[in-house]
Amino acid sequence: VGNPMDGLKARMEQLLNQEAYSSLEKESEKAMETYPLQPFFQYAYGYALFKNNQNAKAIEILESGLDFILDDVMLLNRMYQVLSELYTAKGDLKKAADYKNKINSKS
Numbered sequence: 001v002g003n004p005m006d007g008l009k010a011r012m013e014q015l016l017n018q019e020a021y022s023s024l025e026k027e028s029e030k031a032m033e034t035y036p037l038q039p040f041f042q043y044a045y046g047y048a049l050f051k052n053n054q055n056a057k058a059i060e061i062l063e064s065g066l067d068f069i070l071d072d073v074m075l076l077n078r079m080y081q082v083l084s085e086l087y088t089a090k091g092d093l094k095k096a097a098d099y100k101n102k103i104n105s106k107s
Contacts, residue, residue: 005035012044021051039068043079050082059086077103 008031015024025048031041042065049058062079069076080099087096 005038008035009040012041016044016047019051021048024048025052037068039065039072039075039079042068043075043082046079047082050086055086055089059083059090062086073104 008027012024012028012031015021015027024044028041028045028048031038032045035041042061046058046062046065049055049061062083066076066079069079080102084096084099084103087093087099
């Protein structure tokens with residue numbers, strides 16, 4: 001049957017690719033309730049919030065999600081990228097640059 005979490009991740013990647021941000025927001029929020037320590041779901045939720053113009057909440061979710069990433073450089077870079085965009089939108093260019101500079105070019 002496989003891991004139910006893998007199915008959820010695949011579904012969220014699909015929603016990300018389809019730019020279905022309202023559905024992504026709902027599904028990733030539910031996934032976070034079930035798997036609160038999964039950084040991918042925090043990324044998906046934060047990204048959906050960002051795309052749905054809920055920037056303050058998106059920053060909060062994404063920054064807390066950073067604490068749960070152990071060895072997924074690609075996911076870390078994705079989070080840094082979105083945080084950089086969020087802080088740029090907010091007008092905090094120093095913090096935006098800080099996150100931009102953290103992106104690891106070896107991913």
